[in-house]
Amino acid sequence: MRQKGAALVLPNFAWLALFMLGPLITLFVISFRTYEAGRGIQDAWTIAHYVAFVADPYHLGILLRTLRLGIEVTAWCLVLGFPMAYGLSRLRGTPRALLYFVVLLPLLTSAVVRTFGWMIVLSNNGFINRTLIDLGVIDSPIRFMYSMLGIVVALVQVLLPFMVLALDAALLNIDPRVYEAARNLGASRLRVFLQITLPLSLPGILSGSVLVFTLAISAFVTPSLIGGPRVPVMATLIYQQGMSLLNWPFGGAIAFVMLATVVVLFLIAMRLARQERGT
Amino acid sequence: MTTYDLEMQGLRKIYGDSVAVDAVTLSLGKGEMVALLGPSGCGKTTTLRMVAGFVEPSAGRILLDGRDITHVPANQRDTGMVFQSYALFPHMTVRRNVAFGLRCRHLPEDEVRRRTAEAIELVGLGSFEERYPRQLSGGQQQRVALARVLVLRPKLLLFDEPLSNLDAKLRVQMRQEIRRLQKDVGITALFVTHDQDEASSIADRIAVMNAGRIEQAGTPAEIYNEPATRFVADFIGTSNLIDGVAETSGDGRMTFRADAGGVFAARGRASTGARGALCIRPEKVDICPPGVAGAREGIVRRTARTAGMMEYVVVLTDGPELTVQEQLRHGIAPREDGALVGVVLREEDTQFLVG
Ligand SMILES: Nc1ncnc2c1ncn2[C@@H]1O[C@H](COP(=O)(O)OP(=O)(O)O)[C@@H](O)[C@H]1O
């Protein structure tokens, strides 16, 4: 049985090793090589790229902005996704299938098309600003384009499905009788939510948050089109170093700083989850 | 003050175009335990959930201690429900599960602690306070569910097949324990079950439900000895039901002509020509040698031995078939297949049921 299980994961594992672990290791090695403008990657070893990143407030600022972006997108996805997931988890049959499809809709368009769509909607002369100005709500347009706000709005839309599906899975796991038991014992709806629904859906909150956070901080198309050069994030910075300046060692170093940050955050989340389960 | 604690008046629940509960009227006296007994799908759970406030009735009223609670939210009804799946809070210890209701009532912390400890002690789980539900056996979880509602001293206890997830031996033990606890605290209780043994052993009265209606309510003995309808006679214990028509009637006695043949004296009232069935319990029929005065004759067709008892199917010379039980005693040999025997049907054990 165990051997059969191992055989089943083997193809996947080989694929991962070849096309993910391989490039990762190569890049890791490259990130410790020296680089000379015009002459490319050299054979000498150095940790200068890591030092350069950590010592430069400009780069650290981009790291912080990226983390802030991740936190904001995750928070909005949680706030908007929870009621949606709750409704979804309570439905059965065709209504559930329909809502499920609606939730998944944002994932069915390509990132580029979707982002251009958002650019039209969010621009100074776009749908939102024109409407608000015509209604007299605002005098001058809100700056969505080339700002964090625009990136957050566009990313929340596309990452919301991941949050909703993770929360839905956790909420489906809760026996509805448990809610009834709490009501029967005298709990108000608020108390049921705070003391029953919320703690019992914590595994979903954590897995959804980890997923959305990771996808948000590694998003490339949306920040580069909506944020542009004025609002660089880690992904666009790596792209600029690697593709535009061909400085692979520095680009690699930035990538690994980010990877390390994500891994640390992930470990903290796991620890929190274990504590909550009381083991 | 009324003498009833819980009154259900014409409760109905309609889902789409199907009637789940149809005009249920039932009253429970103070401290009384009433079992709602019926086959799966007959509307027991729906009735209970209307009383608890989880299902909005389509029609009818619910009174608890004289107060109309039909539209009171579930968390303000002062009922204590024990679920089939126990529905314990999986992320809380036994102590926090039991304290939950007290905390909802914003009682002082020392009172919460004292009453929680008492309730846990009451159900014999003193040493399991800090365990999580998943670390307990089914029986222990059931006790936690019980302590969780008893600690609140509610006006009414509601049980929805609380023992059906336990093994047979524990089931019998737990029903005695629930019975004892309920009598000790003196709280009125409604107990839903599909198991007639459970209903008979736990309840003061049984309400037999069929297809959304209560067919008969009475003590276990009344239900068994004087079933009011054909369904009750068939559902509770085993009965011989012989189809036929009423002939003459009066004074609570009547004669009955079976479709298969033969005329029988029976208890019951019916107008001449009314269709119905004769109900006779197998153990109320006496079997004797053929030719005894007042006995009918028949031929043994099938025999089956159960614990300490023989069961025969006797085809009467008149026509109808009867299942008959006979205790095995010393000196009495079991009847052979094909033997000619006499059977005695007493009028007081033979009841006519319309329908
Ligand atoms: N939420 C519901 N929606 C539609 N039909 C229901 C619902 N709940 C119960 N029913 C129907 O009502 C009838 C009675 O159900 P229930 O009260 O659960 O029966 P019991 O507890 O006696 O087995 C069944 O036919 C069931 O299918």
Ligand SMILES: [Mg+2]
């Ligand atoms: Mg039921």
